[in-house]
Amino acid sequence: MSLEPLLEMQGISKTFNGLRVLKNVGLKVYPGEIHALMGENGAGKSTLMKILSGAYQADPGGEIRIDGQPVATFDPATAKTLGIAVIYQELSLCPNLSVAENIYLGRELRRGWTIDRKGMQAGCVEVLQRLGAEFKPTTPVSSLSIAERQLVEIARALHAHARILVMDEPTTPLSSRETDRLFALIKQLRSQGLAIIYISHRMAEIYALSDRVSVLRDGQYIGELTREALSAEVLVKMMVGRDLSGFYKKEHAAYNPGNVVMRVRDMADGKRVRNCSFDLHAGEVLGIAGLVGAGRTELARLIFAADPRTGGTLEVVGKAVSPLRNPADAIRAGVVYLTEDRKAQGLFLDMSVADNINVCACVPDAHAGGVLDRGHAAQRSNEAIKSLSIRVASGKVNVGALSGGNQQKVLLARLLEVKPHVLILDEPTRGVDIGSKSEIYRIINQLALAGVGIVVISSELPEIIGTCDRVLIMREGQLVAEVGGASGHVISQERIIDLATGGDQVAAHG
Template structure:
């Protein structure tokens, strides 16, 4: 219990390997691993294959599928869709099988990206934590999807937690809709109209042994309070039913435990709870981590819909294709500071190369002579 998420994942893998099994099923084994830990796992898999051990590898990360798989079988909505041999693998065909639609519609944006005249929703100035984070400043506009990109340990989550009041800052100022804002706790952030989706939904987000309805209503219990200490359960159940329908949460009942849901549906429950608070600013920390491609597509459409309604969205993501496909603008962090900004222009989309150059420092260092 004292280990990090990545270290816990490695212990689980080690336990599976210790059984001398002939078949090993790995279900999203790299979800919480760093790039170095992932490379080590792939070396282990190659060794196991050479020893004749069969691997069933479940993953939503396409780059892992292309790197590891000899064959790929696709499931959708609990049904078998088909199998592709390695020679037949390509992104368009695979994603089409997984989500039931063409790849071109996967990252479709219907909201209008904000122009220079769009009103600033959240202004962050000089945010620091006295340790990793140093003097982080940026503006987030209404109706904008602003991505925070960077390598693991660059300070993205730490910055989000400072803004939300989950951690104490040593310096920095916030403005919401042009008015100074003091936030010392998550409760104050929610009351001000700032909501935060944690990257660790099981440990920090969901109440896994409580019902889906209770999880969705957890942030708005005061709305259902009645005289004498009673609660209006009818209103809560009606709210949960609407959220389940609106977000296509797949469950047999709103009273089922949140822990019984798939990763994608658990994430939707958290998003539903967040939206019930009617936020002006939404911070999404790795919103599609550990969810399948179909759920990813639905979450992308939800993000696009929220931006279309004028909600300001700050999204943290480690997946560059996701950043490129969803964001209107990208801030890149390195070593606890904002290293630079990548923007799109007419006829020139966001480019992964620019983001990585800023994230690694290659843009400053240049080639070795």
């Protein structure tokens, strides 16, 4: 790693509508290093990176230096010229164009008045080979997987001679295998001298990749840790300003085989899910673990009647409720589902926090003639905001303006307003900062204490182990094993992975 920083940001502040969201922040990044930028949602990470990309202008008084030289004005064109590229969580490709056309977007080659497509296709072969891409320059981006589209974004940055590459939550949509490939590529780029700023809420990724970690909290620079000094305890305390001992909350009663609140039998969809049966008990937190593509989300959506089933029955608090025709039937039966994609399938981003919370509960307490009881709705949303610690100035704020953690709590608040018997949580802390994760675990624990039966589907095994009383393992569309509870098997990461990958079968036939 070079002794001289490639990037220096000094005294960077930013004010929006009188609110100072960054306060004299500094950051140094060196060539040939992976520099993690950590902080809770709302800490200022994205704002700082948008200033670096030229999308935002910093308040007067700060300075940005590249190779030790101050840059007087910083706009998107200047940032690109200086070799700064940002790959956001929501990729910015044009699906209707080819790979080559996306790589050259804004820098198209021309022959007279026409675009030189063959020249562009030939011009990006080298960078695609360098990244190990298996698709062609002529391939339409619409036909690529998410991981492949991400590779196109990286190729575009390298083709434009990027020296500083910012990656914002790049693994969120990826499988574990795709994540491993991305990590190998990031390390390869580091060895080639790129400076990589890596933003993630996942501690395991920070340990796997980072050379140094800088921490922001409430718009201020808190400090940095070298790889050698990195520890979860110190990092968490820097991020949230408090000790998070007892991060996972499991204070509810131990597993009790009585009081079945939901009975699922022979659930199937004719495609992925096959003959899945299980019982959920009141006050129990039941995990469903498995590899990506095992069918966990598909099973949850069948139970909630979000997708059609080809077989299966459902009982809730001893009452048969099959067949459920749609999610509204499931909600009336006391079953609610928190989707893994809150933005596309859960929230109304252009509506207020209060309206999002009241969506499911406004009809039952409407006045005669269908007139909404706005006073009751406002009271309900205010109580939910307080009880779930949703950080928002008022219920009138649009939910799209909130951080990921607060959006998730708004969605949870909506579901809880119908007083469910069963709560199904699909990736409940995906894209959520560590402080909000702790609060969501607290909410799960409180609901279990209140007797709600909870199903947690998560790809994060520490989350499954830390919150669940019992875990069902799903493999290739079937529930194949159980750990915890009355199974006699301890809930452990090794045991779950062994069962999820079929390692137990290999051992049995070895």
